[in-house]
Amino acid sequence: MGMDRRKFLKVSGLASLSGFGVSSSAQAKDTDSKQTKRWALIVDMNKCREAKDCTDCITACHKVHNVPEIKDKKREIKWIWKETFGHAFPAQNHQYISEEVRNSPNLVLCNHCDNPPCVGVCPTQATFRRDSDGLVMMDFHRCIGCRYCMVACPYGARSFNWQDAKPHIKEINTKFPIRSKGVVEKCNLCAERIAKEQIPACAEACKAKAITFGDLHDPHSEVRKILSENDTIRRKPHLHTLPNVYYIM
Amino acid sequence: MIEYALQGTKKYWILIFSLLTVIGIGFGAYMYQLSEGLVITGMSRDVSWGLYIAQFTFLVGVAASAVMVVLPYYLHNYKAFGKMTILGEFLAISAVVMCGLFIFVDIGQPSRVMNILLYPSPTSIFFWDFISLGGYFLLNLVIGWVSLESERKSVAPPKWIKPLIYLSIPWAVSIHTVTAFIYSGLGARSFWFTAIMAPRFLASAFAAGPALLILLTFLVKKISSFDPGKEAIQTLAKIVTYAVILNVFFLLLELFTVLYSGIDEHIHHFQYLFFGLEEYTALVPFMWFSVILAISAIILLLFPKTRQRESTLIFACIAVFVSIWIEKGMGMIVTGFIPSPLETITEYMPTFPEILISLGVYGIGFFILSVLYKIVISIREREA
Numbered sequence: 001m002g003m004d005r006r007k008f009l010k011v012s013g014l015a016s017l018s019g020f021g022v023s024s025s026a027q028a029k030d031t032d033s034k035q036t037k038r039w040a041l042i043v044d045m046n047k048c049r050e051a052k053d054c055t056d057c058i059t060a061c062h063k064v065h066n067v068p069e070i071k072d073k074k075r076e077i078k079w080i081w082k083e084t085f086g087h088a089f090p091a092q093n094h095q096y097i098s099e100e101v102r103n104s105p106n107l108v109l110c111n112h113c114d115n116p117p118c119v120g121v122c123p124t125q126a127t128f129r130r131d132s133d134g135l136v137m138m139d140f141h142r143c144i145g146c147r148y149c150m151v152a153c154p155y156g157a158r159s160f161n162w163q164d165a166k167p168h169i170k171e172i173n174t175k176f177p178i179r180s181k182g183v184v185e186k187c188n189l190c191a192e193r194i195a196k197e198q199i200p201a202c203a204e205a206c207k208a209k210a211i212t213f214g215d216l217h218d219p220h221s222e223v224r225k226i227l228s229e230n231d232t233i234r235r236k237p238h239l240h241t242l243p244n245v246y247y248i249m
Numbered sequence: 250m251i252e253y254a255l256q257g258t259k260k261y262w263i264l265i266f267s268l269l270t271v272i273g274i275g276f277g278a279y280m281y282q283l284s285e286g287l288v289i290t291g292m293s294r295d296v297s298w299g300l301y302i303a304q305f306t307f308l309v310g311v312a313a314s315a316v317m318v319v320l321p322y323y324l325h326n327y328k329a330f331g332k333m334t335i336l337g338e339f340l341a342i343s344a345v346v347m348c349g350l351f352i353f354v355d356i357g358q359p360s361r362v363m364n365i366l367l368y369p370s371p372t373s374i375f376f377w378d379f380i381s382l383g384g385y386f387l388l389n390l391v392i393g394w395v396s397l398e399s400e401r402k403s404v405a406p407p408k409w410i411k412p413l414i415y416l417s418i419p420w421a422v423s424i425h426t427v428t429a430f431i432y433s434g435l436g437a438r439s440f441w442f443t444a445i446m447a448p449r450f451l452a453s454a455f456a457a458g459p460a461l462l463i464l465l466t467f468l469v470k471k472i473s474s475f476d477p478g479k480e481a482i483q484t485l486a487k488i489v490t491y492a493v494i495l496n497v498f499f500l501l502l503e504l505f506t507v508l509y510s511g512i513d514e515h516i517h518h519f520q521y522l523f524f525g526l527e528e529y530t531a532l533v534p535f536m537w538f539s540v541i542l543a544i545s546a547i548i549l550l551l552f553p554k555t556r557q558r559e560s561t562l563i564f565a566c567i568a569v570f571v572s573i574w575i576e577k578g579m580g581m582i583v584t585g586f587i588p589s590p591l592e593t594i595t596e597y598m599p600t601f602p603e604i605l606i607s608l609g610v611y612g613i614g615f616f617i618l619s620v621l622y623k624i625v626i627s628i629r630e631r632e633a
Contacts, residue, residue: 121435123375145356162288
């Protein structure tokens, strides 16, 4: 094991030195490490489906982060929302899929990818990936609003403030910034709550306990246990973005 | 030399003031966008880039096309282009200025635009585009201005300008290649995810740019005594012919891969472009119009008789320019978003203020072009 691992790191190190090893070095980042964390979410769609029209997670997230409620679909801002199976997992969709799966909405949000395309394209590093825990974060005050990140994201996880958000926020949470018009935003996996050792608002709000949050670098964590005991899928795995949001279908 | 632009006929001043009016209206519309946000455009969460970025892309091509007169003249000593190069270089300058402005009006927080320089990010293709467009602008400004100044004084251009001219040739290719890389490296957007993006961009640029240059030359000929010569125009027409055929050929290559492989996520975009998806068909009539224009232009340009006759050549050049403007300025960018990566369809149509702002930017470009061309014409007329 030790030998294999050393060999692997050597090869991936060489590969990234030559500039062609983006994918293998991303995988190296993903290996267990005691120093760093790798926050992840697992959504159990079986539990979520049973709760039918429940939107507790969405409401909780959007409230705590001052996400405006905009009726016009074209200008809408969303951090976590529901999509049909075909939209969330277009590659896995087929015509004989069970009615239950086809018709029930799937929770989608930023995947906090290990290999995030949005970070690479940002011309100001306003979007960046935190090496310490893998969160893909945004500096709302540095973003110039070019929307290149929205173009690069394969999951539609990013929203742009086409207009002033304030009139569309029902109840303002003074502990979280309101974004100005002209900047991009997205799910931050509740970095501000994680800093206070709280779990993300969506996971906390879910009565069905369908959302599990934890550290993939900790071999004894609950997320690792769930991943080793269940069949899980990720969105668009062929793009090699390496999402940290997993689904139990 | 700028004094030449400050004296002119009544027609010249009418042109200048008409352009200033267009610029003023565009500026007013931009103030409206600045106060309301980009909500006043037709862009959306799904179609996050629209008319502005498409114009930027198209105009990078116009800028790059100057190389089609510079290269034959300086590398092959093709004398007929001698009087033409300056027109190409000045067209490039005004096109690059428009490119920059189209990016500027597209960003949500224009006051933070300097962040691109404050936090340089080499992993972003925008960073490289900034460098390549900025460098190209400076190269053409220096080369154009210095050559014209020497011409005015009837002396040979300084020796140090030669290396800059040679540098400007690959640099022109680089600006459109880097612009293609903005799109062609994104796994999320299957429509653009193809290595042929850069070759297609270059071919369409080398067709539309010289076509515009031919039209501008005819215009210059008509309003002044300066004539770059029939041979120069005919050679440019041949360049347009090759380039427009190559452009169609590259599109067919792309269509082969897309259709023969039968991969849905690639086919859907082309289906949207030429036939529409479900009830969404906004671009279909435009795209077929573009196809018809391209075919008619190729026929007119292929036959020496119609290529040499002024009236049919002018028509063919207009057809090439409009056809490629539709292809790149309307279809190319927007279709990358339709359908979205989540396979939803949101259509895009520019709004009235968005069009006014775009016209304003074109107004600024043509204003710069008019002033620069006026200087050239005055110097050439003095010589004559």
